[in-house]
Amino acid sequence: MADAQNAPVGSTTAGSIAVAAESTVATRMSAPPSFDVADFPVPHGREEEWRFTPLARLRGLHDGTATAAGDGVKVTVDAPEGVTVESVGREDARLGRAGKPVDRVAAQAYSAFEQATVVTVPKETVLTEPVRVQVAGQGGTCFAHTVVELGAFAEAVVVMDHSGDAVYAGNVEYVLGDGAKLTVVSVQDWDEKAVHAGQHNALVGRDATFKSVVVTFGGDVVRLHPRVEYAAPGGEAELFGLYFTDQGQHQEHRLFVDHNIPHCKSNVVYKGALQGEQAHAVWIGDVLIEAAAEGTDTYEMNRNLVLTDGARVDSVPNLEIETGEIVGAGHASATGRFDDEQLFYLMARGIPEYEARRLVVRGFFAELVQQIGVADIEERLLAKIDEELEAAVA
């Protein structure tokens, strides 16, 4: 969506476009990707990938002191007919195909889970109802691993719904066969003390279409890595995200699209609203177009709407291009304030303050909400936005 010119008042942009011989996306990480937590040093907080994160609030996920305890989470999978849901051991060959963990917490999750959940949609199976995965926190600490695999030409919508209280480190893999179409909606609607860290790796097959919608509302700390790689040409990835960061919350989304294969597309749009003291949103958007990836078409955008004083956004788009033989590549980041003058203008037209805020926030999210394509999630999202705003007024 080429609406980068709709930058809000007071917008700033940051970031860089680099034509590099060697990718710095990899070299600025403190260790190469690995399944083994021992390959990562314990972060101290000044590393590039940790510098925005409040380590002390990760409840030990980053330094090995967190161990599976309590009831952890209760996982319920509600799948339509034709879908296979399995609980498998660590040695299962279907695990780990979509990519290695890139930081210590993701590696910790991979090193510590006991059973993985594998959801398989067989080839040419087109689901008319979503697969619903409920991850209900029970107050404990839990390491998890989930694989969602679509066979060739299969089509599915998967909704992963996180709620309750937990310290949860869980990685998810999406493996798309040729021509498959997967929409996955991950909702982080945790209670206020929850901590959630995880890596979402998608491996997109030939001519396959992957759409990820990440919706983050709840939790004390949520830190996710949605990542995409392509297995063959013709793949398309859309990564959409919405977050509403409240007082004291830390919500961090670190995206990476690796254009490693020619003639693939990607489109990233993340939007966030923030309100309250110490509300902190972090968005890192890395796109790498490798030398081999001719014909790439990519765009990434992050927009933030700051509703009150005391909130902070760090938005860092980063586009690296190793070949000029591409269709298009662009990025944008804009952070605007809903300020007193806007409020005055709307109120001077008779609109009450609460309604004015609602109008602005709903308007801000509207185009993105419409892209989700799952009606009950769209409605829930709008209701949730209203709830967040009401809570702020009260």
Next chain:
Amino acid sequence: MATLEIRDLHVTVEADNATKEILKGVDLTVKQGETHAIMGPNGSGKSTLAYSLAGHPKYTITGGTVTLDGEDVIEMSVDERARAGLFLAMQYPVEVPGVSVSNFLRTSATAIRGEAPKLRTWVKEVKEAMERLNMDPAFAERNVNEGFSGGEKKRHEILQLELLKPKIAILDETDSGLDVDALRVVSEGVNRVRESGEVGTLLITHYTRILRYIKPDHVHVFAGGRIVESGGPELADKLENEGYEAYTKGGASE
């Protein structure tokens, strides 16, 4: 009949860690059906009067009264004032990202009228009002004031005036920055609302040019934070010929 009464209004503003008095005792009565022009040099406090009446938080009212049909306006919040029938067409309307003109107009009309206008008649009403102001229908889908030209912003303000039908309309330098064609279109819009006889108009301007299109019943000269002379339309002619010099030096000025 709606009446706005301003009595001995004193207003201060905080600037550079100091409190500065801008309005120093304004007295004015505007009745429904009347048009008052307030004219004055830059810095005389004309816009402060407009924004104070609308309730902008930047201004502090330190003395005097403002009533609309006997109701205390100063006690009302910004949105309450609008719903009571005050309308301010702003000199510099602000951009509101993410909110389309059509959504904004409908939300506003719903708030002012106390119920959502019926969709079918509303769409027609907006369309016709936009046509009268020579506005492209595509305008309705743009975000409020975002990327609007100066003329588009003013037309959008007058569009709201026509749709919201206030009791008292304050037009703050609506003529500034408009070319002659745009000024004519905007003035015709104001005149359509005036012809209803149901609005009292407070036309704030620096120049006499707009008064060729919008004929005032009363003209007031504003200088040094108060009204220093009042008269009929002939006072505007005098200002046209002589300028504000007589008011900006000597006793009338600061």
